[in-house]
Amino acid sequence: GENVEQHPSTLSVQEGDSAVIKCTYSDSASNYFPWYKQELGKRPQLIIDIRSNVGEKKDQRIAVTLNKTAKHFSLHITETQPEDSAVYFCAASIIARQLTFGSGTQLTVLP
Amino acid sequence: NAGVTQTPKFRVLKTGQSMTLLCAQDMNHEYMYWYRQDPGMGLRLIHYSVGEGTTAKGEVPDGYNVSRLKKQNFLLGLESAAPSQTSVYFCASSYSGGGVNNEQFFGPGTRLTVL
Numbered sequence: 138g139e140n141v142e143q144h145p146s147t148l149s150v151q152e153g154d155s156a157v158i159k160c161t162y163s164d165s166a167s168n169y170f171p172w173y174k175q176e177l178g179k180r181p182q183l184i185i186d187i188r189s190n191v192g193e194k195k196d197q198r199i200a201v202t203l204n205k206t207a208k209h210f211s212l213h214i215t216e217t218q219p220e221d222s223a224v225y226f227c228a229a230s231i232i233a234r235q236l237t238f239g240s241g242t243q244l245t246v247l248p
Numbered sequence: 249n250a251g252v253t254q255t256p257k258f259r260v261l262k263t264g265q266s267m268t269l270l271c272a273q274d275m276n277h278e279y280m281y282w283y284r285q286d287p288g289m290g291l292r293l294i295h296y297s298v299g300e301g302t303t304a305k306g307e308v309p310d311g312y313n314v315s316r317l318k319k320q321n322f323l324l325g326l327e328s329a330a331p332s333q334t335s336v337y338f339c340a341s342s343y344s345g346g347g348v349n350n351e352q353f354f355g356p357g358t359r360l361t362v363l
Contacts, residue, residue, distance in 0.1 A: 138307070146288070169350055180338065180354040181291065226290055235281065235306060236352065238290040 139164040143239025160227035161209040167229040252355035261329045269324040271339030279342045280322040284335040
């Protein structure tokens with residue numbers, strides 16, 4: 138089955154700096170890659186996703202890049218703010234099948 | 249719309265006791281999922297359903313059973329709880345596994361402690 142590895146497990150950045158979280162996946166058939174944000178004590182919520190026919194997708198300060206050849210994808214957050222502090226999860230799936238999640242990255246934005 | 253709701257929010261069980269967690273969604277979603285979340289291990293899929301009357305095993309199904317008798321409800325059962333089942337349980341639903349919209353919407357979670 139699919140295996141998703143996520144790095145780093147913790148990340149601290151100064152407010153206003155950029156943050157990058159990286160994931161690799163094992164199943165070359167995977168073609169859907171969402172990112173979820175989970176604030177402390179809350180439910181995970183989708184923040185951005187990308188499909189395998191696209192190399193990059195942006196939504197304001199958030200962007201995701203995908204390299205299908207290398208089987209890795211990354212989340213980029215620019216101009217970080219304190220409210221970006223949360224746990225971020227990447228995931229991979231073949232559309233119409235279940236998601237496999239990475240182990241999560243605790244992002245802390247320092248004021 | 250309430251979205252995805254879970255009952256109960258918290259529960260403490262003794263080893264060997266049984267319980268059922270209820271998930272309900274009002275978005276007319278076909279797909280529903282049960283995950284467990286443990287520190288440092290992300291979200292792991294227990295069981296899922298692709299429609300009313302169907303269920304399938306996920307990554308960590310042992311010790312759990314599920315039922316999807318109605319499209320809007322997905323029940324997770326623990327027949328004989330063990331301390332290893334102490335976790336936070338999340339239910340999720342999605343419109344379908346294919347097509348344009350694959351977003352999974354999560355419930356608020358159930359924190360279960362097994363003593």
